[in-house]
């Protein structure tokens with residue numbers, strides 16, 4: 003899930019227009035005396051609600067009129083001309099997420115500790131963020147205006163949490179009445195207008211599994227290729243989810259699901275040329291089953307939902323090892339999987355990392371001795387790869403599985419580890435430094451999920467702690483390592 007720099011966003015009232023965040027020096031916007039904080043309210047008389055509207059209203063236009071509300075309260079009407087495709091030199095505020103009106107049984111917000119950082123309580127349900135970042139919406143409270151907007155502005159693909167096509171089951175899962183849960187006319191309209199959909203099922207044992215899941219997958223696959231893929235991810239319950247209607251996912255349940263969905267995947271592959279329904283990595287890991295091969299996933303349509311992420315990692319790591327072997331430790335260009343960020347649209351505003359402290363860690367490849375921390379789920383997979391690296395280059399890395407005591411329950415993914423979880427294992431550190439996953443630090447601020455400052459965590463350790471992308475670290479250092 004894309005996490006917002008939400009503190010101002012959730013408290014802001016919606017005002018007309020879109021706020022300028024930054025103006026590029028000597029750009030068109032600069033020459034027009036636009037400044038940070040100005041709001042562009044209309045383009046050619048048409049209202050602008052956000053930067054997607056701005057892009058849509060200005061796309062292909064070379065002559066236009068902006069109505070601008072300046073920070074001092076003045077209104078300016080600006081006529082301007084530009085060459086075709088010329089950039090305005092404007093950066094805009096993030097989109098304020100629209101909130102959902104559901105009460106899903108398994109909503110992650112209900113499983114958060116009270117002191118989790120505010121952005122984790124944002125129940126976003128926003129078709130713009132679905133288009134930009136691949137966030138799922140349920141479409142259950144989408145307005146007619148939003149429907150029109152998806153179609154008019156071609157906000158495709160959309161990522162939709164369907165969960166079940168049986169209406170009663172869907173309504174039960176979303177905690178809404180059946181009228182609200184019924185999205186099939188809306189889906190139909192989007193599909194008729196060539197909007198692509200990627201569907202999601204959060205799999206809840208005894209509710210939408212078994213025959214219900216088969217019905218859902220068959221109903222959705224009937225609309226392939228416009229419904230492109232379906233991700234099936236297991237419900238993850240923290241120790242704060244006490245709803246008795248929910249059953250935890252067990253290894254046996256995962257094995258049964260793999261067998262059932264496996265049959266459908268082969269059937270779909272024969273008919274559609276794609277397996278269409280993809281199980282989350284966690285299901286294979288929990289079942290103790292092998293992760294499917296690369297070709298199983300096609301172009302990894304839902305990788306950011308944890309579907310194929312492990313396969314992508316293992317293949318990428320093995321390619322890196324092969325490069326090391328082939329080049330006597332001088333890796334010049336070990337390519338990332340080009341499909342990895344498939345869900346994040348190029349129009350999406352990326353968090354500004356400028357304020358984050360990113361230290362460079364340089365080392366002699368063969369003298370490495372570090373503790374690499376990750377979640378319990380991924381640790382065995384990472385450990386196997388790191389062992390291969392150790393053998394190849396003579397390093398002595400150690401992978402440490404960090405239990406998630408902050409959320410507890412079924413939560414074993416690296417991305418939800420908290421500052422206190424890392425501190426709880428500090429006595430198990432071996433080697434000269436510690437690496438923690440880069441994404442446990444908020445993207446635009448150096449804090450962890452429990453609000454702990456990264457500096458506070460570092461101060462608790464006797465050795466340096468780096469929050470970094472392991473691949474980038476290895477690539478950088480392999481390139482500078484002596485052959």
Ligand code: SF4
Pocket residue numbers: 102103104105106108109110111124125126127140176
């Ligand atoms: S749609 Fe459901 S799971 Fe998503 S934020 Fe809303 S209540 Fe939570």
